[in-house]
Amino acid sequence: MSARRLTANTMSHEVVSLNNPDYPVPEELRHNVAITTLDRIYNWSRSRSVWPMLFGLACCAIEMIAMAASRYDPARFGMEVMRPSPRQADLMIVAGTVTKKMVPQIVRLYNQMSEPRYVIAMGACASGGGPFKEGYTVVDGIDKFIPVDVYIPGCPPTPQALLQGFITLHEKIEGQSITTVPWYRKGESEPIPVPVLGPDLIDVRQTALIRDMASQVSDAPEAVID
């Protein structure tokens, strides 16, 4: 029933405690003063106020709504505030099948989110195409276009599995450090190029490849790359 942890680079299982008692705090101040690192307080506060974007695609969105209701109660994780605007959201839950007609909008929404931003691929379709993978207008996984932090298996995942995905995401956030995260580096981050709807979906990063393939039409269908 519960989703397994799938992200590779999360922190170990130790619970991150905000207060670091290694530093001596006088006895009478113990209840009033907490000494911690900047990373820990920063990540602690970020991970407990992740605002998801209110946006669903397919069946998984129904389970996402069920998760947002009283029985599963995401307010326990500080995540009950779902924002319809990408500008105000920290987390995109790709809840459902991504089709070729929809993927330009999803990439655009992702580009509009302000950093730090996270993506959860909820369910089999968003993770890898799912039962509809063989279909002609289905994108076989949103990670072909935008980076994904947590994958949640299931068709659809139960609300419990989605909560498990949130906990996994929190662990990932708590493992990050201000000194290494990309959004504090110099310069602007590159937006992801928005794919174009042509005779089929055109990922503009593949333009050169498509041009090459067109020039060697005869053996195109058999070609295999590693």
Next chain:
Amino acid sequence: MFQETENTMSTPSSDVTANDVTDVLFRKFPNAIQPDEREGYSGIIVSPDHLVEVAQSIRDDLRHDLLTSLSYVDYIDEGYFEVVYHAYDTRKGGPAFNFKARVPRDEAVLPSLTGVWLSANLQEREAWDLMGIRFTGHPNLKRLLTWEGFEGHPLRKDWREPFYEEEKKPFKSRWPEGHAERAENRLPYGMNVQYPPEFTPDGWVPEGDAAIYEALGAPTTDSGISLHHIKTDQLIVNMGPQHPSTHGVFRMAVTLDGETITRLEPVVGYLHRNHEKIGERNTYLGNMPFTDRLDYICSMSNNLAYALTVEKMIGQEVPERAELLRILVLELTRIINHFWLIGFLLNDLGAFFTPALYMIMERELILDLFEALSGSRMMCNYMRFGGVAYDLPSYVGGPAVKPGDKARYLDTMQFIKDLVYDRLPKATDQIDTFLTQNEVLVSRCKGVGILPTDLAIACGMTGPVLRASGVAYDIRRSDPYSIYNELDFDVAVRYNGDTYDRYLIRLDEIRQSLRILEQIIPRLEATEGQEYWAGKRGHTIRVPKGEHYGHADNPKGELGFYIVSDGTANPYRYHIRAPSLINITALEAMCQGLKVADSVVILGSLDIVLGELDR
């Protein structure tokens, strides 16, 4: 409030068209029509030149006024496309009248029937998009589910998708001793795309949305208000596809004059998941879990409509206990759907999430039962050809509700009784008490989005939307299936056709569903331990050659499956008549002259679900 319908309609024989009905047509059009005499087929074949006149005669003389389904089949070996129409009589009920037209594959042009039935509008666009049949006289023949510029017509039998492996499942690479390879590795692009030969991306200009906006009229058109008065500009506004009020990835392109809607075009296809193409590769039973994902709020009802269709084709009988279990889950599904709809209609009205929370609470309890029964909360995959997959379990597991609470093990029959006799009626009364007379709900819904009876029938609306416009047409009564003809219930009808009636009729239907469930429970207890699944339980079944259109009254409207079998283990054609798609035909007419905020409420009251709309 209710229209009593006679309970005398005998068992349906939807494949046979009564002779005296067709005689009228044969006398009137002796040269234009001929009976379809292929084995396993029914209906008449109309020559394309006379299609419109024959359709008019079917509507006016035969009184089959509701064109529900327009299916299209690619008979590649015979070299023609066949378009199959199913029309029903909303007054008398009874089986479908089925007529067909054929066009050669290389010159596929047919006259459009949009002048006779508006419900042909979106379905003809779909046939053009997926099969490449051009309909002359269609007002707006654009691609519907794919996009302008898409290469090819995917449902043609000679069109292959990028991840094509074989014509039919099970694929040799998987069974009996298969080693599946990632489909991405077979393509140079590493993902699910293909391009026509000699296509180069340089200089490609996407068609974009120009065609959509063109149909809406240029934004510089005169507003109709005299220039001496207040000047307003026409403005095109897009709502969706990721707008939270459009209930999924639905998009409305709206032309506004000030804040008033002058034109509205639904733009769909953002969740087109190729059910039909995949369904034609699958085995018959392999399609059952895919039907779950059509209307993903009502998976049980979708299962049933599909099971009914195939059972009719293979002549499979269903034991009594299976029928009872089916009705149990069907009517609970109807209650789930209507609760969900009311919750989210209130969401659209601005009562953000509080009413919906109460509705979801009841839904969770029903889903607990479904999970115990089928193993899954939403995607139940519960029906089989000849019965259901599992009998009632001995207990229903409920989650802990208080700190320190243990998981509960509740006796199943007791759980169902508590739901049906106590919990759900109270919840329904609670909705009624708190919402029905609510000032905001009344003022925003009464008289808003009126759908007149004749327009509702012309647009092919079905289900609660049609019944809220004063037509007592319910397939459970008009063409009964399962054991509905043994059950006592009324067809709920409301007569104003506005949003408020569409809200009220959902409450009426919940009460009727509870009434049905109350009749089912004693019979379930009496049949305990009896057979619940008759017939062969293998993974593949063979279906005799022929066609069949099976339909059921889903919470959203008539869900139909048109299946053509060539005698093998896979359907030759697998067409789904989705109520959500056809119910948006009237959206523009209902929204014209109203404000943007009203269009959201009207859409909410139509009750669409995108998994089914886009398929």
